Amino acid sequence: MFKTAMRSGLAALAILMGSVAVCAAAQEPETLKTAWLAEHEAFAAWYGKERGWDREAGFVLEMERYPSGRELIAGIGESKWSIGACGALPALAAVLESRLEIVGVGNDESYSTGIYARPDSPILDAVxxxxxxxEMAGSPETVKGKTILCPVGSSAFYxxxxxxxxxxxxxxxxxxxxxxxKTGLEAFARGEGDVIAFWAPFTHEAERLGCKPVVMSNQCGASQPILLVANQPFAAKRPERVAAFLKMYFRGIDALRTAPRETLIKDYQRFYREWTGRELSPEAAAWELDKHPVYTLDEQLAMFGPEGHLMEWLRNLAHFHGGDNRLKFVTDAYLKMAAQ
Structure with a gap:
């Protein structure tokens, strides 16, 4: 009888433990898969995840890092992520193929994307x-025939x-x-090429090595918004999840605007170390934060509006990419949901 009672007790305990596990699983928020580059725009998402803002918004943020915008965009077809961020050119390629929706702006890289030359280059004298x-350096005589190191199809190429x-x-x-x-800067340091074009953090590294800016994107009419994008089928099925993500992300943006400067620099150094595996000096972290303007939710609602300048930026980029400029998948619907 004792053995029978013991077996019954163990069975009841197993059922109870199973029920607890099921309840715990049911209470665990669903995972939201997101895609990023090893760059500044991922900071606001990382910052929010560190503070548990994703769980407060009803999901667990999973951040996947990609080496380039082209590879990040390629992940759409394999359904590897639902929301991501990358430069406008690779994003627009997918938007024009109706695979993505543009739902927000991560930052403005116009001040940190540029073309650099060695300090003795005659190109720098032709301003x-x-x-x-x-502010743009160069002339037809000093530039024609020169070799430019640059990732083709990127924001730097634009x-x-x-x-x-x-x-x-x-x-x-x-x-x-x-x-x-990375390879380009190493080659340039060995004397290859006449000028080199890229984005942060490589522009800061180029300056540290003594290279001089020929022109930055904001000085030659090449607007460089980093776009927040949503996998179109996912967004159509789960608009409330896209809005929840944006709400969390904008909490991070607000922190970038309001957090004490020294604390923010230390947080950015830790983010950079954990996210990229590389160290960043306090000076370099400050440079990164200064050279990447960010926009609040209210500011982005204005940017997406009829009087905003985002559509002009995107039309120019779409025209460069050979698109039809309709950009029907640029929407402020999720921003408006996040604002409610």
Whole structure:
């Protein structure tokens, strides 16, 4: 009888433990898979996840890192992520194919994406060729035929094209060598190429090595918004989840605006170490924060509106990409949901 009672007790305990496990599983928020590059725009999401803001919003944020925008966008077809962030050019390629919706702006990289030359380059002496861009260096005579190290199809490539256009040239007037930023900077340091184009943190590294900016994107009409994008089928099925993510993300943006400076720099250093596996000095962290303007929810609602400038940026980029400029998958619907 004792053994029978014991077996009954153990069975009841097993059922109870199973019920507890089921309840715990039922209470666990669902995972939201997101895709990022090893760059500044991931900071607001990381910052919020560190503080548990994702769980407060009803989900568990999973952050996957990709080496490039092209590879990040390729993950859509394999349904590897639901929400992501990357440069406008790779994002627009997918938007124009109706695979993505543009739902927000991560930051503005126009101040941290640019073209650099060695300090003795004659290109740097030719400033003012185009009065419309008075800070832009270079002239047809100093640039034509030169070799430019640049990732083709990237935001840096768009900057190169706009720079050349401002000089009355085109990509056919120069030699474009397609390299990723890390490999390109190493090659440039060895003396290869005449100028190099890329984005942060490589622009800061170039300055640390003594290179000088020929032009930054904001100085040659090459707007560089980093876009928050949603997998279109996911967004259609789960609009409330997209809005919840945006609400959490904008809490991070608000913190970037209001947190004490020294604390924010330390947080950014830790983010950079954990997210990229590399160390960042306090000076470099401050540079990253200064060179990446961010926009609050209210500011982005205005940017997406009829009087906002986001659509003009995107039309120019879509035209460069060869799109039809309709951009029907640019929407402020999720921003409005997040604002409620």
């Amino acid at each position: 003012g060729h185009n009065p419309a861009f008075p 900057t190169v094209a706009q720079w050349l256009r401002g000089l009355g040239l085109s990509v056919s007037d120069v030699v474009i060598r397609d390299v990723n930023p």
